[in-house]
Amino acid sequence: MRSRTEPSQGEPSRAAGALARYLPIGVLLLAWELVTRLGWVNPFVFPPVSEILLRWIALIGDGSMFTPLKDTLWRALTGLAGAIAVGVPLGILMGRQRWAEWFFEPLFSFAFPLPKIALIPLFVQWFGLFDLSKVMLIFTDCLFPLVVFSYHGAKGVSPIYVWSAQARGASRWRVLRRVVLPMALASVYDGVLVAVVVALLVAVVTEMVSGGSGLGQTMIRAYRYGDVRTAFATLLTISLIGAALYRVAQALRGRFLSWHVGEA
Amino acid sequence: MTTPRRTWLGPLASVAPLLIVLAAWQLASAAGALPKAVLPALTDVAKALAALIGSGEIFPHTLASLARAGIGLAVAVVVGIALGIAMARMRVVRLAFEPFLLLIYPVPKPALIPLFMIWLGIGDFSKIAVIALGCLLPVVTAAFNGARSVDEVLLWSARARGVSERRLLWRVVLPATLPQIATGVRTALAISIIILVSSEFLSSQEGLGYLISSYGGVGADDSMLAVVIYLAAIGYALDRLYLAALRRFMSWHAFAH
Numbered sequence: 001m002r003s004r005t006e007p008s009q010g011e012p013s014r015a016a017g018a019l020a021r022y023l024p025i026g027v028l029l030l031a032w033e034l035v036t037r038l039g040w041v042n043p044f045v046f047p048p049v050s051e052i053l054l055r056w057i058a059l060i061g062d063g064s065m066f067t068p069l070k071d072t073l074w075r076a077l078t079g080l081a082g083a084i085a086v087g088v089p090l091g092i093l094m095g096r097q098r099w100a101e102w103f104f105e106p107l108f109s110f111a112f113p114l115p116k117i118a119l120i121p122l123f124v125q126w127f128g129l130f131d132l133s134k135v136m137l138i139f140t141d142c143l144f145p146l147v148v149f150s151y152h153g154a155k156g157v158s159p160i161y162v163w164s165a166q167a168r169g170a171s172r173w174r175v176l177r178r179v180v181l182p183m184a185l186a187s188v189y190d191g192v193l194v195a196v197v198v199a200l201l202v203a204v205v206t207e208m209v210s211g212g213s214g215l216g217q218t219m220i221r222a223y224r225y226g227d228v229r230t231a232f233a234t235l236l237t238i239s240l241i242g243a244a245l246y247r248v249a250q251a252l253r254g255r256f257l258s259w260h261v262g263e264a
Numbered sequence: 265m266t267t268p269r270r271t272w273l274g275p276l277a278s279v280a281p282l283l284i285v286l287a288a289w290q291l292a293s294a295a296g297a298l299p300k301a302v303l304p305a306l307t308d309v310a311k312a313l314a315a316l317i318g319s320g321e322i323f324p325h326t327l328a329s330l331a332r333a334g335i336g337l338a339v340a341v342v343v344g345i346a347l348g349i350a351m352a353r354m355r356v357v358r359l360a361f362e363p364f365l366l367l368i369y370p371v372p373k374p375a376l377i378p379l380f381m382i383w384l385g386i387g388d389f390s391k392i393a394v395i396a397l398g399c400l401l402p403v404v405t406a407a408f409n410g411a412r413s414v415d416e417v418l419l420w421s422a423r424a425r426g427v428s429e430r431r432l433l434w435r436v437v438l439p440a441t442l443p444q445i446a447t448g449v450r451t452a453l454a455i456s457i458i459i460l461v462s463s464e465f466l467s468s469q470e471g472l473g474y475l476i477s478s479y480g481g482v483g484a485d486d487s488m489l490a491v492v493i494y495l496a497a498i499g500y501a502l503d504r505l506y507l508a509a510l511r512r513f514m515s516w517h518a519f520a521h
Contacts, residue, residue: 024363114496121480201372223378243370
């Protein structure tokens, strides 16, 4: 917004900022390239960065990266969407209703430190080797940050706002929709940002452990063939979609919460 | 987190929901509503856990897992604190290491396991290396942010009294940064267990993750669940122990009330 009013000043400093930020990474990649090209390390074990990029382009180009990418993304997003649909209402209920807080809060507190991926064998047994067990584990793991952040968000809403709405005769439902929900939204969204990261991580781990296509399985197959280039290229894809998902989630946050005090 | 009423019923009230769920689990199993193939009875899981502990079978696996996670975490804490503070205080160090950290930041760390298995084999070394790398980021970030935000007044007043730069680091910067580091290490502790279990699922002959996947593989669900619960208890106990240690050794700081 600000750069539009004074574009002549905004643009160069922004470009300089980007340069200052990405130049060191460029230097690092160049050093990586040089060290491997000079033969200081075994290129089969640690290939030059240019060859990894070429492999990445080749894998994208011939379409062989597409199916695993689609599978991983689909699983992560389905699990995440389910967790948002269940976790946010549950967390808000816990924040507003005594009985729900009494019952669920200790359960989530107890189960929080449990590494949920330890449940992979159990989930495989319950939901099979394929998509469902993976999606269900992603759902379960994402549920925790969403419930906890929504709960704290809803609980932190100052009673003064609730009272004043009630005093004006707002119904329970209306208080929830017009007061509690908007005020809890910032915290809910912090939970979404955590869950986005968790969703991709769990998707990749379940694919590595129980197979069935996806980028995680591509990594494991590359390991079995000792194909470091494909492993690096797949890692690049995973990291890129991780960064992209996070950016999209952040951008949506800015859109939904632009009115919020926390969003300067 | 806070109980609404602080009476003698307080602790009981917070355990009650858990007891209700466990009782419902046991009742459903006993009534035959929950087939053994889906979920073994709670009592069977308890028996399996007692057998695993009684026979001593679980202890070498515990030791193997704790050693991997512990060494990886320790390396990350030592390197992370040193690197984070050095990056905050010396521009050269920051320029040299920041790109590396930015590059590995968006990588879901367990996805590095296959690469490290190619480089370092499927033994302990590759697991420890991924754990160390995964735990490094929260520690470095915490130490860096902490050291950068040390109150300048503290530094000036120490310098004005003729304190050497080295002593300044040990007596002023490090203590002032510790609270932030403590939070970073707690995150790292949780990360270490996640990477540990993932790596032991993928390749291992020993360790709690191996035990879970091998019991799961042969359909010994009661033993598998027993190890899962045992692992959760260890994770929980480590976190509590860490917080208790913080409260004891950092009692001077406000956050450890």
